Amino acid sequence: MVVAAGLVGLVLAFVMPQVQRSQVDDTDTIAIMKANFLFHFAAANDWPEGVKVGAFRIGVVGNPRLVEELVDKYAMKPIRQQVLEIVSLTSADVASGPPEPFCHVLYVEQGEGDLEMLSRALRHSPTMLVSHEAEGLAKGALINFVTQSNRLRFSIDEAEAQQRELLIGNKILSWAVADQ
């Protein structure tokens, strides 16, 4: 009987060898969420009339997986009368100032660009600078991603946004958390 039970155990153990090794899905989950947030930042805020022509651009500095996600799901979607374009940038592209062409939203990954320098350079430009780093707002970002209870949230520097003629939508404001 022991032998029989052992054999059955063996049969069971090998009956489905194809599912023995499940693999962790290594999709970048943070990139998925950030992409959706950035899309909402683009769709639910308002820009001055002067930049409501041509393509609506979201520039991403130093996060290829976020670019992939944005291109895959959001590129070519309408942002009011404009068509969404995703621009992939490296830290070298923003080393000496804002990128060309103009980006309506510019996301800078932590450690991929000098946020303070960029902020200074964009002082008179209606570019929504978004970061994900400690004291991102203090360094000049208008929106900074933060982590609260393992969840991705964001805080906003509304006063600075107004100064740059960017109107933050109520929907976005209502989900913003206090700066950390």
Added chain:
Amino acid sequence: MGSCRPVILRVFLPVLLWVGAGVLAGACGQAAVDEAIWQWESGQTQRALSTISSAVEAREAQNPEAWYVLGFFEKERFKSDERWDPNSPRRESALAAFRRSMALQPQGVLLEDLEKALRFVGDTYFQQAMNGLRGLTPGQAAEAVQSFNTYLSIEELLGATAADLDKQRAEWDRQMGLAHGQMLAAGRLGATEEQEALVAAVGHYEASLALEPEHYSTLYNLAITLYNHGVRQLKRIGPETSMFELMEIQDVCIALFEESLPVMERAHAIQPRRLETLKGLMTIHHALSQPEASEKYRLQLEEVIRAGGGE
């Protein structure tokens, strides 16, 4: 008559001689058993079944041989008439008769034959459970579980130890967890079916862990099932997802990631140099926005690979 015949010769012959000697009281029923066997062997299968069925309902109710013969007939009809149909009522009848026979404590050759017959029936339930397991669909799970439970009950009847049964039960639940995980990963389920499959996968893994708490593979696969289910929800996020929905989906996913993490840590504690566990921990921490912890496991992963690969 197959394996039924030798039993009849060895067990019934002395009885028949006894009957011949004039002890008639209990012999009429016994003769009915013999008559049923004779009918069966001469091809009158329906009559044989009728004879033996009447016998076990009356004088032969306490005769293990009679119940065995009834079970044997039903088993043979299951094979020949119903062509091994898994839904055959004949197989159930055969099993019920064999159980009854076993309860009457048969001895010697009868016991051997009965065990052989029970093992045969048990194997058909086991095979049915395996067929359900392979390419499991939402509708098949309950039937597969029922078949396996029947198989285990037969094993128990045949004297399997509690440890043997637990081992088989743990392996079965592990495989059922994997099969449900596979079903989820295929991504073809509706929302309700998907939720049910997740609950079933987790339930099977937990049942397996209750029997074998330190089983690396069960822990690892449970963690992966939870984590990957969260990722599947996130992948559905797109331009149509409102900010409110995004927050809601995020809450659901983070809860799954948080549930997955301690399970993956338990697996890691058992086999600290397994590459897939290190990768799992690195990924889960990243998804929980814990870059330092994610980086710690990434470095460990690199170190294990540099040192010549993990376990």
